[in-house]
Amino acid sequence: MPGISGTDKALMFAQFGVMRFGASRFGYTSAYCFISINGTQRREKVQFDTLTITDSLDEIPNTCQFTVLGFTPTVGMEVIITLGSTHNAERIFAGHILQVQQTQQWVNGQVFYHVSCIDYTWLLGRQKVIKKYTSESATDIATDLIQSFATGFTARNVVTGLATVDEITFTNEDLPTALTRLAKRIGAYWRADYFKDVHFGLSETAVDPVDLTTSHVSVSDVAYDTDLSQVTTRVLVEGGGVNALAEVAAGETIFPVEDLAWYSTGTVVSGPQRITYTGTMGATSSGAIVGPGVTPSDAPTTTGVIGTGIETGAHSYAYTWVTGAGETLSSPLESFTAGPVAAPSSPVGLLATLGAGGSPGMTIGATYTYCFVWGGEDTTDPTHQTSPSAQSTVVPLDRGDGISGNIQVTIFDAITIQPAEAERLVIYRTLANGSTFYRLQSYSTPIAPNFFDTTADASISGNPTLPAADFTIAQAALSGIAIGPSGTTSRNVYRTVAGGSQLKLQQSIANNTATTGVTDSTADAALTTNVPTSDTSALTQPSGQVNPGETSIVVSGTAFASSTGGWAVIGNGQQVIRYTSFSGGSLTGIPASGNGAIVAAVTYGSTITAAPSLTGIPASGDGAILYTILKGDPVNILITVNDTTAQAALATQIGGGDDGIQEEYIQDRRLSATECALRANAILLLRGAEENRLRYRCRDPRTRTGLTITFSFAGTMNISGAFKIQTVTISAFSATGTQFPTYTVDASSTKFTFESLLGMIRSRGQAA
Numbered sequence: 001m002p003g004i005s006g007t008d009k010a011l012m013f014a015q016f017g018v019m020r021f022g023a024s025r026f027g028y029t030s031a032y033c034f035i036s037i038n039g040t041q042r043r044e045k046v047q048f049d050t051l052t053i054t055d056s057l058d059e060i061p062n063t064c065q066f067t068v069l070g071f072t073p074t075v076g077m078e079v080i081i082t083l084g085s086t087h088n089a090e091r092i093f094a095g096h097i098l099q100v101q102q103t104q105q106w107v108n109g110q111v112f113y114h115v116s117c118i119d120y121t122w123l124l125g126r127q128k129v130i131k132k133y134t135s136e137s138a139t140d141i142a143t144d145l146i147q148s149f150a151t152g153f154t155a156r157n158v159v160t161g162l163a164t165v166d167e168i169t170f171t172n173e174d175l176p177t178a179l180t181r182l183a184k185r186i187g188a189y190w191r192a193d194y195f196k197d198v199h200f201g202l203s204e205t206a207v208d209p210v211d212l213t214t215s216h217v218s219v220s221d222v223a224y225d226t227d228l229s230q231v232t233t234r235v236l237v238e239g240g241g242v243n244a245l246a247e248v249a250a251g252e253t254i255f256p257v258e259d260l261a262w263y264s265t266g267t268v269v270s271g272p273q274r275i276t277y278t279g280t281m282g283a284t285s286s287g288a289i290v291g292p293g294v295t296p297s298d299a300p301t302t303t304g305v306i307g308t309g310i311e312t313g314a315h316s317y318a319y320t321w322v323t324g325a326g327e328t329l330s331s332p333l334e335s336f337t338a339g340p341v342a343a344p345s346s347p348v349g350l351l352a353t354l355g356a357g358g359s360p361g362m363t364i365g366a367t368y369t370y371c372f373v374w375g376g377e378d379t380t381d382p383t384h385q386t387s388p389s390a391q392s393t394v395v396p397l398d399r400g401d402g403i404s405g406n407i408q409v410t411i412f413d414a415i416t417i418q419p420a421e422a423e424r425l426v427i428y429r430t431l432a433n434g435s436t437f438y439r440l441q442s443y444s445t446p447i448a449p450n451f452f453d454t455t456a457d458a459s460i461s462g463n464p465t466l467p468a469a470d471f472t473i474a475q476a477a478l479s480g481i482a483i484g485p486s487g488t489t490s491r492n493v494y495r496t497v498a499g500g501s502q503l504k505l506q507q508s509i510a511n512n513t514a515t516t517g518v519t520d521s522t523a524d525a526a527l528t529t530n531v532p533t534s535d536t537s538a539l540t541q542p543s544g545q546v547n548p549g550e551t552s553i554v555v556s557g558t559a560f561a562s563s564t565g566g567w568a569v570i571g572n573g574q575q576v577i578r579y580t581s582f583s584g585g586s587l588t589g590i591p592a593s594g595n596g597a598i599v600a601a602v603t604y605g606s607t608i609t610a611a612p613s614l615t616g617i618p619a620s621g622d623g624a625i626l627y628t629i630l631k632g633d634p635v636n637i638l639i640t641v642n643d644t645t646a647q648a649a650l651a652t653q654i655g656g657g658d659d660g661i662q663e664e665y666i667q668d669r670r671l672s673a674t675e676c677a678l679r680a681n682a683i684l685l686l687r688g689a690e691e692n693r694l695r696y697r698c699r700d701p702r703t704r705t706g707l708t709i710t711f712s713f714a715g716t717m718n719i720s721g722a723f724k725i726q727t728v729t730i731s732a733f734s735a736t737g738t739q740f741p742t743y744t745v746d747a748s749s750t751k752f753t754f755e756s757l758l759g760m761i762r763s764r765g766q767a768a
Helices: 120-125 138-149 175-186 644-654 673-687 754-764
Strands: 033-037 046-056 063-069 078-083 091-104 111-119 128-137 154-158 164-174 189-192 197-201 220-227 234-243 266-270 273-277 279-281 287-289 301-306 313-323 334-340 349-354 368-375 392-394 407-412 424-430 437-443 451-453 472-479 488-495 504-509 566-570 575-579 581-583 586-588 607-610 613-615 634-642 663-667 691-698 708-712 720-731 742-748
Touching: 033 046, 091 120, 111 120, 120 175, 120 189, 128 138, 138 154, 138 164, 138 175, 138 197, 164 175, 175 189, 175 197, 234 673, 273 613, 301 334, 313 472, 368 437, 566 613, 575 586, 634 673, 663 673, 691 720, 708 742
Parallel strands: 154 197, 234 663
Antiparallel strands: 033 078, 046 063, 046 720, 063 111, 078 091, 091 111, 128 164, 189 197, 220 691, 234 634, 266 273, 266 634, 279 613, 287 607, 301 472, 313 334, 313 488, 334 472, 349 407, 368 392, 368 424, 407 451, 424 437, 488 504, 566 575, 566 607, 581 586, 691 742, 708 720, 720 742
16 A cells, blocks of 8 residues: 555544554544444434534533434433544544434334434533532632532543632532633633533633635635624623612712712712712711710810920820729810921011100111010020011101100001910010110010100110020910719820820829819820720710701710711611711701701710711712612612723714714622723623624534634635634534535634633733
8 A cells, every 4th residue: 555645635544553654644534423322333323414513612512413213212322423433532522312303204104213412511410519619719619519519520621720719609509500600700611521521711722723715625605794783882880889878869969878888989870870979988987975975075275385395296185084984985186286386477567756855765867676576484585485576677867856855666566466375575676786686575465556665775785685596385284174974083184196196195183173184294105005995984974865857966976077067877777867067066057857857856875976978979960969869779889991992993983973982781789899890891802893703614623612713815805814613513424434524613703702801801900
């Protein structure tokens, strides 16, 4: 037998043990079809013109139909179909008979059996899966599912290193459904092959079919479709959310909801309305109790004292009442700023005049310069005075009218806004034509206009000169510390460090009589013990109630409230009220009736907490609440993602100034904002451009769904590209094996499923 070479076809199918070198070629197989039914070859009983195999994509079961004569098949029998040899490892179908229909010809009485088969995937659904997995890789989950619930199947082709799934639960689901849900979670695919091995991974690894070109030996009936109908350029995904906590009127700018877990900023949808918001409030559910409470309602009073000790910066003070049982929550805050006292911001006004009688006190024609400072009690101590104001200069002149008298300088428009830390106003002046400033006079309050200076130089030349240093407030005198109710044994005073917010114990007043404390000079570093966060005092507040229709509600503390208003929950949600601000120990601006009003009496001691709310809603226009939203109405996040490139392309295709926006709306109330954005991006990747579908017939035995066919018909159809094979129908089998069967193919330019695209986006971290 002569050998083969070049493009010669193989003389026999390549089967190890029966092939002969020189007469066979690896990778080729005969077109002879073998059909095993229940372990016995039955090819001679099959009507080959009825044999059809449908190969579907991924986990969808493949099917097979044929008719037999002279043999009685029964449901459940195993069917295996190969080409070239019964030992060929490339089966083109394997499964079981699912249905059998008998027909009889009246002419000769022959009985035909029409057989419908399904591949091994059908066997995977016989057991129900009940299992939960937490923080396990999809590899381990898929392997365990197959090994636990798929008798007779192997998991050799489950890809290693797949993504970790935080949690997934299966309750009475069949295995194919469970595997599909797992695959969708990570953007994978799965299928059962014809040897009962389950493939689970991100892509196929088989060899693609031969490229389709004008020189392809068997391609025929080529059709190419271009479809614009599925194009999507904007996706809106409605995700999860909670319900409205209260009835909300049109124009409301703060929207109470049951909790804030779903929200940050963006857009929500409630009924027919799309509402925009810029933030949230009330996330911590902090609060107080209705009534004056047992917490001090007044802040302490602080007065700056010159000295050292407290670090420069802004501080806050508060105090608590202490009992034998424990301690109350803290009072409202008092602000205190330590540091140098600022110098006067403007100079004094001066005017030289001629006074009556006496000898001249000042030199005519000489220049005198004035300034002033703020000072403490000891005006001779530079550390008790500020830096000076701007200087003012005056020159006393002779009137020339012969009138005798002393020269005087009128000082007017003195600074009248005296800082709280300053106790005195101190004026300095130079000698005639001098530059050194000497203390002229000091006053306990700002001086009135038209103070006359007639002081001769000799009278001030021995006085202290102008200090160079500012004086610093670094201590605080404490007062206004309210006496506690019966049972109070002492008071604790708390202070923050400079620029801080955490109150820390500064001193204890060991009685319930004094309203002042020891002057505070404690350094920040010495403050260690934090203010209590719960009331352990066992004190009880007086009885009382807030009546329906009242426009304010007294509370034990307002730290939970917003100065610009909001919503508050009374009790366990019995009432949700709207307020516009707070004053003293009360929430104010509550409507007397309607939405947010007090509609039932609220007894003292009831809890009141900040209502979780969406904020920054416009009062009108786009994004505003236009219609009343009822309590309990769903409030779900809405994520919008645009593909501007696809919009521009579609606008060009349509023309006429079109904006190219084609929307798709998806509702899945299980999704977070991040997951909504991921899905929107996956859809835009999947449908952002026109879909091209390729249909053709060929006799290439490597044709199978999931693989890629490269198509290039340049010069004829002028079309080229790569397409993913979606379905394959195998038919027209040769009974004599003279040619391969016909593969009727439907392929698409959409190469990925939605789930696989979702997995890719997740892996890239692309959420918007």
